[in-house]
Amino acid sequence: MEPLDRYRPIIDDFEAFIDACERPLPSAVRVNTIKATVERVRTALAEADIAHDPVDWHDGLFVLPEDSPGANWPYFQGWIHGQEEVSVIPAEVLDPQPGERVWDACAAPGSKTTQLAALMDDTGELVATDNNLGRISALRTNTERLGATTVAVTHEDGRNHSLKPFGGEGYDRALVDVPCSCEGTIRKNPDTLEDWTLSHVEGISGVQKGILKRAVEVTEPGGTVVYSTCTFAPEENEAVLDYVLDETACEIVDYDLPLDHAPGVTEWQDETYDSSVTNAKRIYPHHNDTGGFFCAKLEVPAE
Amino acid sequence: MSDQSTVFTRLPETDDEREDPQRATREEVLDFWQERFGVPPETFEGYTFWERGAGKLWLYQGSPPSPVDIEGLGMTFLRTRQEHWKPTLEAVQRFGDYASKNVIHLDDNAARAFVAGEDRELDWDGDWGYLVVTHDLAGEVEPVGVGLYVYGELRSQVPKGRQREV
Numbered sequence: 001m002e003p004l005d006r007y008r009p010i011i012d013d014f015e016a017f018i019d020a021c022e023r024p025l026p027s028a029v030r031v032n033t034i035k036a037t038v039e040r041v042r043t044a045l046a047e048a049d050i051a052h053d054p055v056d057w058h059d060g061l062f063v064l065p066e067d068s069p070g071a072n073w074p075y076f077q078g079w080i081h082g083q084e085e086v087s088v089i090p091a092e093v094l095d096p097q098p099g100e101r102v103w104d105a106c107a108a109p110g111s112k113t114t115q116l117a118a119l120m121d122d123t124g125e126l127v128a129t130d131n132n133l134g135r136i137s138a139l140r141t142n143t144e145r146l147g148a149t150t151v152a153v154t155h156e157d158g159r160n161h162s163l164k165p166f167g168g169e170g171y172d173r174a175l176v177d178v179p180c181s182c183e184g185t186i187r188k189n190p191d192t193l194e195d196w197t198l199s200h201v202e203g204i205s206g207v208q209k210g211i212l213k214r215a216v217e218v219t220e221p222g223g224t225v226v227y228s229t230c231t232f233a234p235e236e237n238e239a240v241l242d243y244v245l246d247e248t249a250c251e252i253v254d255y256d257l258p259l260d261h262a263p264g265v266t267e268w269q270d271e272t273y274d275s276s277v278t279n280a281k282r283i284y285p286h287h288n289d290t291g292g293f294f295c296a297k298l299e300v301p302a303e
Numbered sequence: 304m305s306d307q308s309t310v311f312t313r314l315p316e317t318d319d320e321r322e323d324p325q326r327a328t329r330e331e332v333l334d335f336w337q338e339r340f341g342v343p344p345e346t347f348e349g350y351t352f353w354e355r356g357a358g359k360l361w362l363y364q365g366s367p368p369s370p371v372d373i374e375g376l377g378m379t380f381l382r383t384r385q386e387h388w389k390p391t392l393e394a395v396q397r398f399g400d401y402a403s404k405n406v407i408h409l410d411d412n413a414a415r416a417f418v419a420g421e422d423r424e425l426d427w428d429g430d431w432g433y434l435v436v437t438h439d440l441a442g443e444v445e446p447v448g449v450g451l452y453v454y455g456e457l458r459s460q461v462p463k464g465r466q467r468e469v
Binding site: 035040041043044047048070071072073074075076077078122123124125128133136139140141143144145147148149150151152153154155165166167 | 350362363364365367368371372373374375376377378379393396397418440441442443445447464465467468469
């Protein structure tokens with residue numbers, strides 16, 4: 001937990017925060033509406049004697065207090081997908097519509113990709129990019145099992161994403177759920193902080209800036225970009241937003257989130273950030289008894 | 304485009320447009336689903352069909368310029384360039400609801416054995432060959448995968464990586 005001490009100045013009720021980080025998090029599953037309804041999943045879980053608790057802010061999620069998803073009928077049929085509560089936030093905030101063209105910039109292993117496809121009623125075109133072939137294999141496995149027919153998978157660095165394979169067309173929306181230091185997954189992966197170093201945080205921040213910048217560039221005027229991480233470090237969150245505000249034409253806008261959260265921070269150590277980063281939302285584990293998360297909504301102005 | 308086997312090529316609509324004589328046409332694919340499983344051709348309206356490597360067809364909804372050199376395009380759908388074309392498990396789970404023939408319904412025990420990859424002896428009066436396998440789940444009939452019926456036996460075609468003890 002030691003690396004988290006640096007966040008004492010920006011987190012209210014820091015002791016509650018640390019206590020929550022030390023509690024394990026139960027498994028959760030998202031209903032895959034491409035193949036099933038919430039009602040049928042509920043019935044199938046009950047038939048299989050799998051305890052499943054509803055999640056009050058999202059109809060399509062169940063917490064499995066005793067099981068992990070995997071060897072049961074609804075999983076085999078592609079009706080459910082293991083996905084933590086906070087991980088469903090960015091796709092909901094992006095709010096893609098049926099028939100749109102959407103880019104998922106860091107897609108593997110595909111939890112959010114398949115969620116986007118479901119939100120689009122599996123229509124339109126969803127370009128899913130990742131730079132790691134092993135993780136692309138997991139992404140492909142998940143898009144297949146969940147029955148998505150609109151996902152085109154590209155192997156490239158998101159910073160250099162090419163529109164050429166698709167005839168040069170830009171996107172209506174882009175999801176930028178970047179690789180990060182994953183501090184917010186501590187409840188699922190207790191050893192996630194063992195390899196924590198400030199140089200890694202600072203290094204990955206550069207990658208995050210490059211990918212978010214590319215996403216704004218390939219999004220059409222009037223389009224929406226969502227930036228998210230599962231980490232607390234302002235270097236990987238507000239600093240990335242502040243950079244992209246300087247480098248591109250975009251705005252950080254407010255949005256509704258039915259979970260307790262704190263606003264993005266405008267000051268961190270010796271840095272200050274644009275005041276609009278307060279429209280971004282920080283979700284801490286002690287807020288809603290979830291993992292930790294960061295999510296910002298950006299708009300590309302109409303011409 | 305160094306390795307052509309990773310490139311997706313869109314299927315020609317009909318034989319007249321076909322350059323590679325071994326490549327399936329869209330017309331043949333629609334005919335296959337209708338003749339073998341009774342799936343109406345309009346089920347696939349709005350979808351495009353693509354070949355990657357020899358005979359592996361993918362189903363997609365967009366229309367990128369063909370050929371396209373990327374890692375995935377929709378879902379794997381049908382194995383062609385062999386005597387008996389074989390649907391994928393994923394295609395059957397997604398479109399098997401529209402099948403009206405060569406569909407075999409399993410009870411719960413047999414369905415569990417099927418997804419675990421087991422073969423079993425079964426009575427079946429219909430054609431030999433690839434069948435759509437269904438079972439009951441949450442109060443409805445649900446397509447679960449592909450079986451091969453030969454010599455009085457239903458052979459599970461569930462790929463090893465998808466087999467589960469449910």
